[in-house]
Each structure stands twice: as C-alpha cells, then as structure tokens.
Amino acid sequence: LKDALIGMDLVIIPAGVPHKHGLTKDDLFNINVGIVKTLCEAIAKCCPKAIVNVLSNPVNSTVLITAEVFKRVGTYDPKRLLGVTMLDVVRANMFVAEVLGVDLRYVDVPIIGGHVGITILPLLSQIKPPCSFTLKRSEYPSSTILTS
C-alpha cells in the first residue's frame, strides 16, 4: 500500500463491497467504512497533499468519515476531498425522462440525502424542465430511484 501511495497527486478509492452481495445496509456501511478508513490513514502518511476522490458507498458517509480521519491527523483540506455522487442523479434523470417522454439530456433531477433506500430524496418538484406529476405518475420514478 505504501509503495502504491508514495508520490501520488490523486488517489481514487473504488475499493469496497457493492450493494448486490445480499448484505444489509449496516454490513455495507461497516465493511466499506473500515476499508476507506485504512486507506485514508495510509494516504495521510504517504501522500498527505494528494486529492482524494472516494467512490466507495455509501459515499455520503464514507466522504465524511474520510474527512474525520484527515482532521484527526491534521491533513484535512476540503478542497482536496471529494466523492462521486452522480450515480443516483443519472439514474433519476433516466427514469424521469422515461415518464415524461423527453430527451434524457434535458432532464435534471436534484437529489439530496443519502445513497440507500429512503435516505435518497429526489426533489421531484425541482426537476428541470419544470413539470408536474400526478401522485400516480410520481410513483414510478420515486420508488425506482430508491430501489435501483
């Protein structure tokens, strides 16, 4: 690990277990947080100035934990830490484009919250282009965004 990190300007962390392994949300969280924490402790020692890009899920939590690891050792720089959160947005854009029957490229669905089940909050009222759903029509994008 040390050899892989020394001298690096950018570290991308995709290590971890994905959702599909029949694990509970807690399992996913505990395993991935442990992996990311170990990697970040090594980054803090070997390449403390590197930009760190975290993919491991749930990314909204793993990025915060990474920040805490760096704060503890005094290398935290918010400008050098980021996570990839576009996945839920890309999926939501696709589902909504399907329901509206419009070109995916012109749809933007803001998502806030987390990355697991009901913690994912698609802001259907803020969609671009502006649109309105009946309750029934909103069921498909909402439930599909949460479970996909």
Ligand SMILES: NC(=O)C1=CN([C@@H]2O[C@H](COP(=O)(O)OP(=O)(O)OC[C@H]3O[C@@H](n4cnc5c(N)ncnc54)[C@H](O)[C@@H]3O)[C@@H](O)[C@H]2O)C=CC1
């Ligand atoms: N933020 C995003 O947009 C995305 C995030 N992910 C997340 O990325 C993670 C990996 O997903 P996949 O690539 O589909 O899984 P995968 O099982 O195909 O790959 C995981 C990799 O992590 C490695 N790994 C496991 N434990 C490790 C450790 N302790 N130290 C170093 N490497 C280790 C494995 O050897 C494997 O190469 C998951 O948490 C998944 O949810 C996946 C896709 C998109």
Ligand SMILES: O=C([O-])CC(=O)C(=O)O
């Ligand atoms: O876990 C994975 O394979 C990637 C991911 O985050 C998702 O599909 O929601």
